[in-house]
Amino acid sequence: MAYRPLADEIRPASLDDVVGQKHILGADGLLRRIIESGSIPNLVFYGPSGTGKTTVANIIAARTNRTLRRINATTGSLSDVKDVIGEVGTMMAPNGILLYLDEIQYFNKKQQQSLLEVIERGDVTLIASTTENPYFYVYNAVLSRSTVFEFKPVEAGEVLPAIDRGVSIMAKRLGGVAEFEDGVREAIASSCGGDVRKAMNAVELLMNAAARQRGKLVVSLEDARLVAQRSAMRYDRAGDDHYDILSALQKSIRGSDPDAACHYLARLLEAGDLISACRRLMVIACEDVGLAYPQVIPIVKACVDAANMLGLPEARIPLGDAAVLMATAPKSNSAHIALDEAMADVRTGKTGDYPRHLQNKHADSAGMEREQGYLYPHDFPNHYVKQQYLPDRLKGVHYYVYGENKTEQAAKRYWDEIKGKEEG
Structure with missing residues (x-):
């Protein structure tokens, strides 16, 4: 039997089993009502990876009895789209096609414009997904003909049932009884950063590496923590997360909250983005503290110079000084x-x-x-x-x-x- 990743095997077949997304898939959620109506418009799903976008597209295809065709825009092309359209009305797609275009932001403007032919057809429904803000990355004519739904990171408590199902599946695969040390489930759930796929990958790895003791598959908390290291980080230096963290850092310092300032600076430094942290701290010194404490500008410059000379991890020391100093300093713009x-x-x-x-x-x-x-x-x-x-x-x-x-x-x-x- 061919290997099947746990994250794929555990994928829900009904809306009730989807982890998280209660704001759109709950009992009275708008997307749920649209799906249950059977009349599916063109959709854009926006949100981080591992939050259920592909799963929901699969459920929609099954409920509407349409043939699902999937194209990943990172490797796909216009010819792939044309091939899908060519299947309409054939034995391969007698009831029409649901085209799932993953990572639509990687299609350029011309490629996205070509999708208008798909969108205008009643026998092809487009569901596009993106991890980036669609209002920045999706062609406006496509957006105007689609309904956008945001998928949010899944809370740790909502991931726990999925972890339990994953453990059960892996125990059957491996022919044993799973035994987790206290705190293992919680460590996996809290470290996955709201990404259910990442949590399932951790479960699969830990179960495969579990020690066998009298028929039991024992997973230690130490192993779970090793797998969890840095896995909760969501950070793409060229994506929305990069700018969101920088914005949160500046607004926290501007708002005189040293605790939040340390949190967002820590996220930047854990991601290894020393350059962005240094640049933004200098901007804050001039823009937000300014003339209320003008000496802060050379002080922060000295902290930034020291950080660049030291490099990570020691760079965190002068940058922490700069962030807390500015968060607790008087402000003027x-x-x-x-x-x-x-x-x-x-x-x-x-x-x-x-x-x-x-x-x-x-x-x-x-x-x-x-x-x-x-x-x-x-x-x-x-x-x-x-x-x-x-x-x-x-x-x-x-x-x-x-x-x-x-x-x-x-x-x-x-x-x-x-x-x-x-x-x-």
């Missing part, structure tokens, strides 16, 4: 907000000529020998003198507003006093 508003004016052409007294003196030798009129602030008390710096068109415009933190308010009091005296 006043400077970059001011610059963004100024840049918006520049982009829309709201500029104007430089005031004559701000021009470089080279202009005086180009037929413009009139007096420049620039007042040198260092020649005046407190190194300040009132004069116009913005172009006439923008005279009186204010981009920068002092933040409410102690540092910027101290600067405001200083300049209010000096400018008030000079202007009075």
Whole structure:
């Protein structure tokens, strides 16, 4: 008998046995109601691997009595799609075809456009799946003709029944009785990162390697932990997870939560992505702490330099210092907000000529020998003198507003006093 992976053998045949996805497949879930109606529209399934997308496509094909054809976009081509369409109306697909296109994001725009012929046919139903955000990676014309459902990572508690079924199947295969040490099931469930396929692979590996003791297949907690190492990580440096973790790190520091900051930084470093961690911490120093604690910028730069010099795993030490320091520091985005508003004016052409007294003196030798009129602030008390710096068109415009933190308010009091005296 040919080898069949446990993850494939345990695949559910009914919606009731699908692990997780209660928000769409529960008793009153919308996708469940659509499937039970028998009238299946073109669908896009979006979510991480191992969350049931292919399983649900198989169930739909069985319930509608349609021939299931599967194409993986990583290796498939337009000719494969045309071959599927060619089966319509033949003995191979008398009741129509359900085309399951896995990883649709790997089809380019032209290839995705060719799917429109499939979508418009009543005898071919398209179910496309993707691990990336479909609103970024799927051609808009395909999306507009499809219904999108999000599949979410499965909670550890929901994986436990699937683990038990997998253990039962493996025990029958191997001709023994499974005996797990306390905590093994939970270790597998919590380490799979919401990926049921990954959990089944762990069960299969552990059962095959189990020690036989008087007819029992004994699986130790130590072995389970070894198999589980780093397996809970979901991270693709070119995918959504990469940007989601970076976003979560920045928002946690911006929100002054040092615990969450450590969590997301740990996920980056466990994935080995030192470069992204360093870059994002420097962005946070300038964007989110900013003028409320301006010394943080050279401090974080020193931490980043030290991390790059040390490399992982020691790099975690200075980067942890930087993350916690910024999470607990006062925050201000006043400077970059001011610059963004100024840049918006520049982009829309709201500029104007430089005031004559701000021009470089080279202009005086180009037929413009009139007096420049620039007042040198260092020649005046407190190194300040009132004069116009913005172009006439923008005279009186204010981009920068002092933040409410102690540092910027101290600067405001200083300049209010000096400018008030000079202007009075």
